[in-house]
Amino acid sequence: MAEVASSSPHRHWRKPPWIQNRWLRWGMVLGALVYLALAIGSVSVDSARIARGLERGGRMIAAFLQPDFVSRWDDIQIGVLESLTMTVVSTIAGVLLSVPIGLGAARNIAPTPIYLICRGIITVSRTFQEVVIAIVFVVMFGFGPLAGVCTLAFATIGFLAKLLAEDIEEIDPAPLEAIRATGAGWLKTITYAVMPQVSARLVGLSVYRFDINLRESAIVGIVGAGGIGSTLQATFNRYDYDVASAILIIIITLVMLTELISAQIRKRLQ
Amino acid sequence: MLRIEQLVKRYPTGDAALRGVSLTVSEGQVMALIGPSGAGKSTLIRCVNRLVEPTSGKIWLRDTEITALNQRQLRRIRRRIGMIFQEYALVERLSVMENILSGRLGYVNFWQSWFRRFPQSDIDQAFNLLERVGLSDFVDKRADELSGGQRQRVGIARALIQSPDLLLVDEPTASLDPKTSRQIMRLITELARERGLAVIINIHDVPLAQMFVQRIVGLRAGEIVYDGPPDGLTPERLSDIYGAEDWGASQTAVPEQEPLLTAQE
Numbered sequence: 001m002a003e004v005a006s007s008s009p010h011r012h013w014r015k016p017p018w019i020q021n022r023w024l025r026w027g028m029v030l031g032a033l034v035y036l037a038l039a040i041g042s043v044s045v046d047s048a049r050i051a052r053g054l055e056r057g058g059r060m061i062a063a064f065l066q067p068d069f070v071s072r073w074d075d076i077q078i079g080v081l082e083s084l085t086m087t088v089v090s091t092i093a094g095v096l097l098s099v100p101i102g103l104g105a106a107r108n109i110a111p112t113p114i115y116l117i118c119r120g121i122i123t124v125s126r127t128f129q130e131v132v133i134a135i136v137f138v139v140m141f142g143f144g145p146l147a148g149v150c151t152l153a154f155a156t157i158g159f160l161a162k163l164l165a166e167d168i169e170e171i172d173p174a175p176l177e178a179i180r181a182t183g184a185g186w187l188k189t190i191t192y193a194v195m196p197q198v199s200a201r202l203v204g205l206s207v208y209r210f211d212i213n214l215r216e217s218a219i220v221g222i223v224g225a226g227g228i229g230s231t232l233q234a235t236f237n238r239y240d241y242d243v244a245s246a247i248l249i250i251i252i253t254l255v256m257l258t259e260l261i262s263a264q265i266r267k268r269l270q
Numbered sequence: 271m272l273r274i275e276q277l278v279k280r281y282p283t284g285d286a287a288l289r290g291v292s293l294t295v296s297e298g299q300v301m302a303l304i305g306p307s308g309a310g311k312s313t314l315i316r317c318v319n320r321l322v323e324p325t326s327g328k329i330w331l332r333d334t335e336i337t338a339l340n341q342r343q344l345r346r347i348r349r350r351i352g353m354i355f356q357e358y359a360l361v362e363r364l365s366v367m368e369n370i371l372s373g374r375l376g377y378v379n380f381w382q383s384w385f386r387r388f389p390q391s392d393i394d395q396a397f398n399l400l401e402r403v404g405l406s407d408f409v410d411k412r413a414d415e416l417s418g419g420q421r422q423r424v425g426i427a428r429a430l431i432q433s434p435d436l437l438l439v440d441e442p443t444a445s446l447d448p449k450t451s452r453q454i455m456r457l458i459t460e461l462a463r464e465r466g467l468a469v470i471i472n473i474h475d476v477p478l479a480q481m482f483v484q485r486i487v488g489l490r491a492g493e494i495v496y497d498g499p500p501d502g503l504t505p506e507r508l509s510d511i512y513g514a515e516d517w518g519a520s521q522t523a524v525p526e527q528e529p530l531l532t533a534q535e
Contacts, residue, residue, distance in 0.1 A: 178359035183348035183376025188383050192372050196363040
């Protein structure tokens with residue numbers, strides 16, 4: 001050790017800067033600050049409006065502190081059941097659609113044309129946020145849970161098929177080769193060499209998606225796609241903040257419960 | 271029984287892995303294929319069952335020209351060619367029994383394979399093979415619970431349950447300790463003799479090959495540079511295959527040292 005140090009006792013080292021050119025570096029910092037100042041200036045702040053809003057917000061919070069589960073219990077019950085039904089149906093449909101699309105979107109097992117088509121479907125599904133898709137389906141099928149189910153099933157594809165395809169692309173290729181060498185065809189190769197390697201992950205992801213779909217079912221309801229979200233939207237329109245509060249508490253409880261259960265299931269699968 | 275004529279494989283990158291290899295393996299012959307890494311050993315045996323598509327050249331298994339088959343016919347002929355792999359290539363999440371029965375996939379229909387409803391004769395055969403390779407107590411163990419040697423025994427059983435005429439063996443001992451390596455080589459050559467199979471074994475460990483096979487073929491840069499009996503591998507011949515090295519020193523070396531430079535990948 002001593003020998004190494006003795007050759008040159010004081011050699012300086014600094015981490016090389018991220019941007020080499022000093023003028024460019026400081027210029028960019030300055031530019032960002034100027035932009036921030038201008039951006040803040042462009043937002044018109046109406047203090048009178050804020051004051052009114054604060055007052056209204058206060059009333060809302062006060063109402064929220066006294067949730068009313070009773071007066072609209074029937075509506076809430078229908079909404080919750082509808083949301084749960086939407087979640088179950090859309091998750092099952094989504095998983096059933098995602099498996100073939102995921103297989104098709106895995107580069108190592110799918111021929112190029114099928115790969116491109118399946119990747120395309122996944123990209124479309126991932127590009128649009130659930131609310132945007134929900135609006136489209138509401139326009140197509142009218143208000144109600146059908147639009148919600150379609151939305152969530154479609155959104156599930158973007159999530160599940162993509163992650164499944166990525167898992168398949170990372171499988172150990174050796175068993176795949178070995179099963180092909182026995183004279184097995186494509187379908188048998190998939191069931192013996194690919195599915196065993198990804199099935200645990202697939203179940204875990206499906207359970208995870210179930211709890212995402214429950215959360216999303218409340219959101220898509222707000223644009224008219226059925227479920228508890230629609231009930232919630234109605235209470236806001238009527239300024240029934242106490243009922244809204246009850247609904248929110250129910251949603252939070254449900255989401256927490258499913259998250260807990262899905263985390264437990266996924267832990268078991270590891 | 272296996273005839274290879276002027277086999278050429280050029281990869282899309284332009285690398286020529288095989289430059290016109292011609293080779294005949296007779297019924298029941300056990301042959302070792304040696305040569306440095308990248309000489310084309312793996313490519314050669316994978317061309318035989320067309321896991322790798324040859325660029326040109328012809329391959330016959332008995333009267334069938336493998337290189338002329340369509341996909342459907344190819345799957346049928348693959349049933350007659352068993353393959354054993356370097357890293358065992360088992361499906362780790364499946365049981366020992368499922369891994370062995372997967373050797374019958376070319377014979378059963380899809381629903382039989384999906385529900386694991388294999389014919390009784392297949393199951394009997396699987397139990398017999400399990401006994402033969404010494405794994406009777408491991409039927410429903412998952413493959414990833416086994417040791418390296420045990421996994422390779424499952425790999426051997428999977429290849430044999432195909433009732434093949436030819437065995438292709440790719441570096442069967444590369445991940446095993448010296449003792450297990452010998453046991454596996456002994457098992458493969460014994461089973462081949464019992465069943466009268468022709469075997470091609472890719473192997474890095476030359477002394478191990480010399481111990482168990484009747485014929486050695488040396489491959490260098492995609493061409494055959496040696497074809498003869500194991501004891502014909504003089505230091506000069508080894509230099510032809512692997513390049514210059516002090517072969518005498520390593521061959522008499524104590525076992526703790528590396529047997530050959532090329533025993534490592």
